[in-house]
Amino acid sequence: MKRFLLGTNWKMHKSLSEALVYAETLIALSHDYPEYELFIIPPHTHLWPLSKKLEHSGIRLGAQNMHWLDQGAYTGEISPLMLTEIGIGLVEIGHSERRQYYNETDDTVNKKTLSALKHGMTPLICIGEAAYDKSKMVSEEVIRRQIKIALNGVGPLEARDIWIAYEPVWAIGEQGIPAEPTYVEQIHAQIRKVLTQLYGLEIAVEIPILYGGSVHPENAAELAEINNVDGLFIGRSAWDLVKFRSIMERVRKNRISGN
Numbered sequence: 001m002k003r004f005l006l007g008t009n010w011k012m013h014k015s016l017s018e019a020l021v022y023a024e025t026l027i028a029l030s031h032d033y034p035e036y037e038l039f040i041i042p043p044h045t046h047l048w049p050l051s052k053k054l055e056h057s058g059i060r061l062g063a064q065n066m067h068w069l070d071q072g073a074y075t076g077e078i079s080p081l082m083l084t085e086i087g088i089g090l091v092e093i094g095h096s097e098r099r100q101y102y103n104e105t106d107d108t109v110n111k112k113t114l115s116a117l118k119h120g121m122t123p124l125i126c127i128g129e130a131a132y133d134k135s136k137m138v139s140e141e142v143i144r145r146q147i148k149i150a151l152n153g154v155g156p157l158e159a160r161d162i163w164i165a166y167e168p169v170w171a172i173g174e175q176g177i178p179a180e181p182t183y184v185e186q187i188h189a190q191i192r193k194v195l196t197q198l199y200g201l202e203i204a205v206e207i208p209i210l211y212g213g214s215v216h217p218e219n220a221a222e223l224a225e226i227n228n229v230d231g232l233f234i235g236r237s238a239w240d241l242v243k244f245r246s247i248m249e250r251v252r253k254n255r256i257s258g259n
């Protein structure tokens with residue numbers, strides 16, 4: 001059985017010393033929760049020391065962004081080669097903050113996705129509609145468009161290596177409004193449908209679809225139970241390991257009790 005994915009993007013948070021302590025505690029925690037595939041996505045400067053710390057732990061480490069080219073005159077960027085050289089096999093692509101503040105578009109998401117796959121990395125492709133789209137009831141169209149452009153040129157064999165995170169922009173961060181489970185179910189079903197149209201059901205069910213945006217200990221168990229939710233992608237609530245543990249525990253309890 002596939003393990004449920006639970007992971008966190010740290011955004012621009014945590015010093016290196018905090019990161020190392022976090023990793024050590026998470027390794028210990030991971031032994032108590034073998035049913036989860038855990039991953040952390042720290043700032044770039046922490047990747048190398050954390051890769052040493054997490055070696056053989058089973059906890060995956062990812063980068064928050066990369067350029068699609070192997071090298072070039074792109075000050076401030078890092079390349080897929082630089083990541084794979086230090087053993088990074090997961091890269092987050094197209095987070096809404098990247099789209100909002102750094103001009104990421106569906107086209108750049110596509111270029112980065114193709115590049116990640118070419119280099120043997122798992123792209124964690126973030127999609128999600130804005131509040132405006134939702135208010136005009138075009139969320140499903142927006143999601144379909146984002147997926148189709150992101151995966152343009154990705155063949156069925158490579159598609160198995162992709163992870164998708166559905167993160168409605170209006171649900172993310174301090175001002176975020178947690179999404180209703182029925183709404184999440186509807187959008188995740190739509191995502192699975194697009195993937196099935198692109199690659200057929202057998203491959204589509206292999207592609208994990210994670211939910212992210214204001215996931216907290218209070219709502220995690222309910223979100224984890226939704227059809228087509230294969231994992232949770234967590235910001236603030238997983239930066240504190242007491243809360244992250246509480247999420248692990250509540251999701252487990254809910255599953256055991258069959259609710």
Ligand code: PGA
Pocket residue numbers: 009167171172173174176212213214215233234235236237
């Ligand atoms: P949040 O962040 O859980 O703090 O809302 C989610 C995200 O940006 O991935």
